[in-house]
Structure formats: C-alpha cells, structure tokens
Amino acid sequence: MKQIRLSGSGGQGVITAAIIMAEAAVAEGKEAVQTQSYGPEARGGASKAEVIISDAPIYHPKVTTPDLLLAMTQQAADKYIKDLAADGILVVDEDLVPNLPAHAHIVRVPITRMAVEEVGKDLFANIIALGVVTKLSGDVSLDAVREAVANRVPPATLEKNMQALELGFKAV
16 A cells, blocks of 8 residues: 655645546556645645555545655645655655755655746646656556546646656656
C-alpha cells in the first residue's frame, strides 16, 4: 500500500492531480482512495489531496504517514513534513519552497518554472508534478496516467497537458 499526499495552495491543481492518479490506479485494477481538503479561500488558501493505492482492499481511507509528499509551497512543506515517513520522499517545487525542511530524501524540481517556460502557462504545473509523482511512486504506469489525463482535461488543452506530464516524468 502506498500513501501519497499532494499539497500546495488553492488554484495549483493538486486536487485534480490526485483525482487523475487515483483514476489511473483504478484503471489498472488497483484499489484507490482519494480525499481532499482545502481552506475556505479556494484560491490561495492551503489545499491538500491524498491518494492511497493498494493491491488489497483499503480499510482506512485517510493518509496517516505518507510515503511521498509533494509540497508546491513553503507553507505546505512546513505543515506536512512532520507526517512524512522517515524513508519517504519529499518532492518540492524548488522555486516555491526555498527553505527545505530536514529530511533524508528530498527531490527538488522547478515545477512551476518548467510549466511557464516549457509549456507556456503555470496552470500546467499540476500535471508536471503528476509526472514527477508518477515516476517516483512507481505505483501506476505512465500509460495509465496518460489515459486518465486524457479523460479529465479539456480537449483543447490535451496536447499541452501530455507535454507537461512527459516533462515531469523525465525531470527525475
């Protein structure tokens, strides 16, 4: 069983990324649970989304000790690092999390900068992050995530979202 927490601020798309990851896991025949919470501000407030992926039934739908934590903001990194498993992986947007918490396994990726410079808009940062998480977690195949992205994003943005997914996957 793998516990994943994606965190950031409202509007960064972490909830959408978590939904896509859970849908990809289910499409591969795995068990998956996806939960989310966000502040009352919606845009700009704290937000987190969690995914549990397992080959066996999942009896408790809440992430308690994430194996992988994505932090898209400094506030998210500071708030959620305490729950991360000792051997877990912390993934940070290196431009938005300048003060790294103490942890043994940290992966720094310029997620938002890549979205702007290589895909054209920061709104693709969540899909770049999804590519990074897909590669590092190893729980769902890139093909399953591609298909889930295709089923979830507007058709007009499909090509850019696929580019973003590949960029993230290749960034680590």
